[in-house]
Amino acid sequence: MVELDPWYVAGALAIAxxxxxxxxxxxxxxxxPLRKSRLVMAMGLWMPVGILAxxxxxxxxxxxxxxxxxxxxxxxxxxVTAAVHLWCGRRTLLSIGLxxxxxxxxxxxx
Amino acid sequence: xSSEVASRPVNRRAEIAFGIRLSLPAGLGMFPxxxxxxxxxxxYGLPWWMAPALSIAVFAGSVELxxxxxxxxxxxxxxxxxxxxxxxxxxxxxxxxxPLHVVKNPLARAYSVYALIDExxxxxxxxxxxxxxxxxxxxxxxxxxxxxxxxxxGVLFASALPGPVEGLEFALCALFVTLTLDACRSRKExxxxxxxxxxxxxxxxxxPDSALFVGMLLFVAALAVRFLLTRKGAPDxx
Numbered sequence: 141m142v143e144l145d146p147w148y149v150a151g152a153l154a155i156a157x158x159x160x161x162x163x164x165x166x167x168x169x170x171x172x173p174l175r176k177s178r179l180v181m182a183m184g185l186w187m188p189v190g191i192l193a194x195x196x197x198x199x200x201x202x203x204x205x206x207x208x209x210x211x212x213x214x215x216x217x218x219x220v221t222a223a224v225h226l227w228c229g230r231r232t233l234l235s236i237g238l239x240x241x242x243x244x245x246x247x248x249x250x
Numbered sequence: 251x252s253s254e255v256a257s258r259p260v261n262r263r264a265e266i267a268f269g270i271r272l273s274l275p276a277g278l279g280m281f282p283x284x285x286x287x288x289x290x291x292x293x294y295g296l297p298w299w300m301a302p303a304l305s306i307a308v309f310a311g312s313v314e315l316x317x318x319x320x321x322x323x324x325x326x327x328x329x330x331x332x333x334x335x336x337x338x339x340x341x342x343x344x345x346x347x348x349p350l351h352v353v354k355n356p357l358a359r360a361y362s363v364y365a366l367i368d369e370x371x372x373x374x375x376x377x378x379x380x381x382x383x384x385x386x387x388x389x390x391x392x393x394x395x396x397x398x399x400x401x402x403x404g405v406l407f408a409s410a411l412p413g414p415v416e417g418l419e420f421a422l423c424a425l426f427v428t429l430t431l432d433a434c435r436s437r438k439e440x441x442x443x444x445x446x447x448x449x450x451x452x453x454x455x456x457x458p459d460s461a462l463f464v465g466m467l468l469f470v471a472a473l474a475v476r477f478l479l480t481r482k483g484a485p486d487x488x
Binding site: 142143144147148150153154155156157159160161164165166167168171178179180181182183184186187188189191192193194195196197198199200201202203214217218221222225226230231232233234235236239241244246247250 | 304336339340426427454
């Protein structure tokens with residue numbers, strides 16, 4: 141069990157709560173100027189794929205950065221995830237399930 | 251499927267039932283991911299109540315999944331703030347079409363904004379007409395019930411396991427791989443994808459301990475430069 145400082149946990153939850161709620165609520169208050177802001181529109185168009193790719197890369201690093209053998213297993217699991225997702229109709233649960241199963245099997249059986 | 255309902259007087263029970271029915275297809279996906287979320291909370295050595303605590307305080311699936319790892323590693327609050335801001339930034343655009351105006355009660359309105367998750371936005375985008383307060387609230391509350399209860403089932407299940415399953419945390423990576431593929435539908439997305447991976451790669455080499463934070467900052471800075479450079483022929487599809 142991780143030793144958690146309750147103040148740290150409370151701070152993390154409060155920050156994530158405040159930022160998420162603000163992002164959801166503010167546009168209702170300031171809808172018009174936002175709608176016209178080309179910077180916001182451009183960011184909305186460009187950001188998601190990049191942020192998601194960074195998150196994929198970051199979670200990959202934290203999962204795989206044990207040794208090179210684990211990196212290789214994680215690469216195989218990513219390939220399985222992507223292949224299942226692209227060729228089996230983008231069924232997220234199926235893709236995540238088979239990808240994770242691949243990695244768990246490789247890590248535990250090899 | 252529902253355009254005629256708006257003209258009829260609201261039948262509360264029927265509207266709630268219909269709202270729940272609309273929530274079911276997305277709920278079929280949310281519940282199992284909620285279970286995986288609960289499993290990961292235990293897997294990372296966090297107390298079981300972190301699952302419902304995150305799902306009530308934050309209620310944004312992908313950020314919650316990330317926060318498990320970040321909190322377990324005692325990541326600085328600044329990184330948590332920036333990660334939440336950037337991952338949830340897309341919510342800024344949901345207000346443009348979300349039918350919040352059908353919810354009259356101020357408390358219910360507040361809940362509706364708080365619970366404006368991807369699935370809630372998607373369902374109103376797919377069924378743009380016929381919403382009223384009861385139906386919308388029922389759908390959103392049902393979503394949160396699926397998510398919180400999925401997390402609790404996952405926590406229970408993980409506690410019943412003899413030990414942690416090695417490699418299970420790959421589910422997070424797999425989730426973001428599928429989300430990236432879903433966001434990358436056309437060639438127009440390729441420049442952002444390449445820029446992002448280059449920024450993260452650079453950050454990983456320069457500051458391996460805060461690669462996520464620095465990588466995201468570099469990426470946003472790179473996009474700002476891109477915006478300035480392309481402003482004259484700016485994105486017309488925006």
